[in-house]
Amino acid sequence: MYPDLKLYVGGEWRKSSEDLPVINPATEDEIGRLPKASRRDLDDALAAAVEGFAIWRKTAPRERCNVIRRAAALMRERQEEIARAITLEHGKPLPQARLEVIRGAEFFEWDAGEAMRTYGRVIPSKHGESFTVHHQPVGVVAAFSPWNFPMSQPARKIGGALAAGCSIILKAAEETPAGAVHIVRAFEDAGLPKGVLNLVFGDPAEISGYLIPQEPVRLVAFTGSTAVGRHLTTMASEHMTPVLMELGGHAPVIVCEDTDVVKAAISGAVRKYRNAGQVCTSPTRFFVHDSVYEEFRDNFVRRAVETVVGNGMEDGVEMGPLANDRRIPALSALVEDARAKGAEILAGGERHGNKGYFFQPTVLADVPDTARVMQEEPFGPLAVINPVSSLDAAIEQANSVPYGLAGYAFSNRADYIARLAEEVQVGNLSINTLEASMPETPFGGVKSSGYGREGGSEGLDNYMAIKHVWHSSQIV
Structure with missing residues (x-):
């Protein structure tokens, strides 16, 4: 019931020289070994994401939509297998794990539809000039998901990035890695081009500290504690990299x-x-x-x-x-x-x-x-x-x-x-x-609970760059 855990880089599954135990919190038994990404793995993931972005950004929105929908359909078909893996690694009751799989699939299905609606607009202007606004994918996304929802939390970030036309490197939680592994399997089987989606595991501080300063990374998407979110935001700000932060609540x-x-x-x-x-x-x-x-x-x-x-x-x-x-x-x-x-x-x-x-x-x-x-x-x-x-x-x-x-x-x-x-x-x-x-509703916080929104018609905003094009019919 529990998958063989591997990294996924450039469309290939791989192990690493160092691994970590995955523990069933209900029994305290070891249920798997988690590969820990090396610096080389992260470099390979960055290179793959750059290549994947070059392909995916030019893929028609309808085709992006179709790939995401096919992956979501596979997750629905594999609901029981995924749910049992989630319960083993996280501990939540199996009925709740089954619902989480469906909820994750719903996030993908919504974002797939939004891929078709990344509209720009035309601004009225005088004769001989046109002002147009274009929404374009921001680039490579470095995403970090927490352990409390092994399936639906990675789904929010992967769905938003892929629907917008971005490539993504996901660092999923070490305690609960199976949900992300199953998501990647579904996208691989759905025909997602190599390099568009990459999955790594390892020490959170080491991975974030290495990926965030890298030039290809154009967005940091994080769900987790306010303390860590502030640290990552500070790190990203040093490189003028925008962030999407869904942080703690009370x-x-x-x-x-x-x-x-x-x-x-x-x-x-x-x-x-x-x-x-x-x-x-x-x-x-x-x-x-x-x-x-x-x-x-x-x-x-x-x-x-x-x-x-x-x-x-x-x-x-x-x-x-x-x-x-x-x-x-x-x-x-x-x-x-x-x-x-x-x-x-x-x-x-x-x-x-x-x-x-x-x-x-x-x-x-x-x-x-x-x-x-x-x-x-x-x-x-x-x-x-x-x-x-x-x-x-x-x-x-x-x-x-x-x-x-x-x-x-x-x-x-x-x-x-x-x-x-x-x-x-x-x-x-x-x-x-x-x-x-x-x-279908926007989700995010105010004050120390972060900023940016996931879901709803606003959900792709953070994954898009806004470009204004001013075209004059003659040189002025």
């Missing part, structure tokens, strides 16, 4: 007094523990109106405690392990800090079991602003529930962190919804749903 959820409290609480708990909370848009800070606070809290805690934790390959499991061993002490430290500062632990708060990287679904209540978890994204199965006296107080709390990726609210009042849309400082606001984005 999503607020505002629960107003007019909503269906039980449904909101159950929905919140289910969504909080999806992917073990390892989602940049995961609902985390719940600000609940005083009048419905106890009812919401009690129903949320009840559903949290009922969450079935275990190996994602087993039937009925709702939450798998954390993706790596680093997350357990990080979450434990946040819980202990909150406890020491007066927070109440209503559920969980500790490691689950003795084998595998499992952590209990955790609920903290009445957490003071001084607790670290109120400012730091836990990136795990940890929810904070605090009462608020008014919508004003809830919005103030929602905006009190430096992040602004996703936000949520439950309300049926038109005046509340209008205020939320206007005043909550996020790139993605969802009301009466905890789904943050779809392939």
Whole structure:
């Protein structure tokens, strides 16, 4: 069920002299060996990407669309094989892994359609002159995807780059490489020209430090932590290389007094523990109106405690392990800090079991602003529930962190919804749903959550260079 892991450079699969273990986080067993790219591998990838770009940029948009669609269709056909590999390396329940494969295919299908719509425009001018605006592929893209969604995160970057006519070097996550390997296999089988898509693995700092300064690299696309995103942005700025950054979040959820409290609480708990909370848009800070606070809290805690934790390959499991061993002490430290500062632990708060990287679904209540978890994204199965006296107080709390990726609210009042849309400082606001984005909608953050957008009609903007052409019918 788990693929033989290799680098993909210039249309060829290759091993390397050095490799790294890939660990199943549910069992702590080694399931594969990951080749680590050498400097020569990276040089070869750069050269291949340059050659691939020369071919792909001149490929008709319709043909680019057809290749991407064929690859997406193959991923759908191979859904079970890909999903099982994702569950083995990441730990998420198999049904969630199956959905991730479909979501990744949907990203490709949307971007394939957008490949046909990279329109320019004609600007009215005086007789004898024309002003036209052209959208052209920016060039070679160096992309870096995280471990929390092994299939759909690489899909966003590969889909945008290929649809725009760019070539790409993807450095996928070492913990969860199989999703990217399966994507590359699908594109190879779909007939993508050699060099257009290249896949490498290895030390993130070494690879980014080498690729980003290279002259052929014309865009850096990154999803990950704010700290790393700032570092990569600084590095890219030294070479005037533009960046697309989808960084950390700390999503607020505002629960107003007019909503269906039980449904909101159950929905919140289910969504909080999806992917073990390892989602940049995961609902985390719940600000609940005083009048419905106890009812919401009690129903949320009840559903949290009922969450079935275990190996994602087993039937009925709702939450798998954390993706790596680093997350357990990080979450434990946040819980202990909150406890020491007066927070109440209503559920969980500790490691689950003795084998595998499992952590209990955790609920903290009445957490003071001084607790670290109120400012730091836990990136795990940890929810904070605090009462608020008014919508004003809830919005103030929602905006009190430096992040602004996703936000949520439950309300049926038109005046509340209008205020939320206007005043909550996020790139993605969802009301009466905890789904943050779809392939057809733009996704990205504000403040320290990054800039640029993936998805929607805006999704290819970062992968395109805008050129204005002024043509005069005579020399002036």
